[in-house]
Amino acid sequence: MAMTPGRRAGVWVALCHSLLAAALVCSKNHANDLVDMINKNRTALKLPALNDSPGIGCMALQYIELCKGNCTNNVPHCNVTEDDFTEIFAPNCGVELPTFGTLTGQIVGCHSKYLEPSLAFSQVLVKDNTSLSLLRNKSHTEVGVGLVRAHKGPSFWCVLFSSDHANSTFVLEDRGIGIQQKKGCFSGSSNPCSGGPKRTATLMSTLAVALYCLCILLFHM
Structure with missing residues (x-):
């Protein structure tokens, strides 16, 4: 069964929040x-x-x-x-x-x-x-x-x-x-805390994915 627009938006919001939370943990x-x-x-x-x-x-x-x-x-x-x-x-x-x-x-x-x-x-x-x-x-x-x-x-x-x-x-x-x-x-x-290039790259990737999710969310609103 296809999701309604409202439910789809809710899923994207939850996903973006999870990614942003992960990014904040990495940067503490x-x-x-x-x-x-x-x-x-x-x-x-x-x-x-x-x-x-x-x-x-x-x-x-x-x-x-x-x-x-x-x-x-x-x-x-x-x-x-x-x-x-x-x-x-x-x-x-x-x-x-x-x-x-x-x-x-x-x-x-x-x-x-x-x-x-x-x-x-x-x-x-x-x-x-x-x-x-x-x-x-x-x-x-x-x-x-x-x-x-x-x-x-x-x-x-x-x-x-x-x-x-x-x-x-x-x-x-x-x-x-x-x-x-x-x-x-x-x-x-x-x-x-800085954990070197690998940890920095991981953080940047997480932020990039989070921003991508937000763009998709805004597009479907």
Whole structure:
């Protein structure tokens, strides 16, 4: 039985909405999602939520960038020194050095494939009592998350904590406007995660199909 014009239009609307929803999911900043999960875990135990610091998040991304290509059994192997934070990470991010505070903990993890934030949180970042205890440390005041995926390889995550006064440390020059981040993403930023050419191409294809559907819908109205 042929569909009526009204029903046909309804089918096209539903299809377009689904495609647009998929496009929006692809363009989200999943580092921010992970900070939300960290804070929900803390507030569920009546612990204070942590300030989402873009300066710390950017450094977390710089940190985990050095681990790319070194993931064995979902464990990253990173050759990072304390000097790297002040000599490489902070300058790359535009963190004002006089505001460089104290970092009090870190959680790093990797996986052979990309995981959505909820799975990354439970299977990679908080997979044992040590990382769970660090996440729930009462002295923490700030947090930052960075994530990146190696080209055709594993994904990497990094969480950095600080116990300094919120909003007064790890300040980004020009509020971070000058940071050009081509891969991955970090929390505290509205920029969507970038997964490389393949993920960008997939997003563009989805948007193209969605626009095509809208054109067809308008033609039949």
